[in-house]
Amino acid sequence: xxxxxxxxxxxxxxxxxxxxxxxxxxxxxxxxxxxxxxxxxxxxxxxxxxxxxxxxxxxxxxxxxxxxxxxxxxxxxxxxxxxxxxxxxxxxxxxxxxxxxxxxxxxxxxxxxxxxxxxxxxxxxxxxxxxxxxxxxxxxxxxxxxxxxxxxxxxxxxxxxxxxxxxxxxxxxxxxxxxxxxxxxxxxxxxxxxxxxxxxxx
Numbered sequence: 584x585x586x587x588x589x590x591x592x593x594x595x596x597x598x599x600x601x602x603x604x605x606x607x608x609x610x611x612x613x614x615x616x617x618x619x620x621x622x623x624x625x626x627x628x629x630x631x632x633x634x635x636x637x638x639x640x641x642x643x644x645x646x647x648x649x650x651x652x653x654x655x656x657x658x659x660x661x662x663x664x665x666x667x668x669x670x671x672x673x674x675x676x677x678x679x680x681x682x683x684x685x686x687x688x689x690x691x692x693x694x695x696x697x698x699x700x701x702x703x704x705x706x707x708x709x710x711x712x713x714x715x716x717x718x719x720x721x722x723x724x725x726x727x728x729x730x731x732x733x734x735x736x737x738x739x740x741x742x743x744x745x746x747x748x749x750x751x752x753x754x755x756x757x758x759x760x761x762x763x764x765x766x767x768x769x770x771x772x773x774x775x776x777x778x779x780x781x782x783x784x785x
Contacts, residue, residue: 616624634642652660667675685693703711721729739747 631639631642649657649660667678670678688696706714721732724732739750742750
């Protein structure tokens with residue numbers, strides 16, 4: 584879920600990277616700034632001059648949204664920006680790449696991801712931890728095994744709801760004491776196969 588928060592963080596960073604009052608001009612009052620602040624202003628000014636017209640328009644729109652934020656919202660943005668600047672370079676690079684991918688998603692895909700994030704945030708802490716553990720176990724599987732699981736999950740999601748329910752009743756989740764799971768609202772996950780029976784002694 585940390586990845587799902589990345590686009591917002593990068594967007595907030597973009598809001599603050601270019602000085603707004605003097606677009607493309609040297610800002611006034613630099614003598615009142617610290618050397619670090621003056622260097623940052625000059626760096627932002629150079630980046631502004633290198634932007635395309637479309638990028639400049641986007642920056643202006645972001646700055647206008649910044650001006651409409653409440654003092655509390657601006658403070659949260661500053662804190663997020665400071666957090667971003669403290670990240671290692673490779674993490675910041677991944678943040679920017681994730682933001683670019685987010686920007687390229689169609690609106691319906693963004694909506695779906697937001698809904699998934701909301702469902703995740705509503706889960707109890709112990710269920711979140713269990714999901715993290717299952718994800719870690721999945722990542723440790725061989726590539727061909729992960730691909731097989733993805734294909735099974737895709738086929739399962741394509742089944743009619745009544746067929747999913749039948750499979751859940753036929754293959755109860757062993758993590759829940761062998762009892763059949765109730766059908767969740769979101770259609771549920773792929774069923775777990777029954778544990779293998781011990782072979783008869785020879």
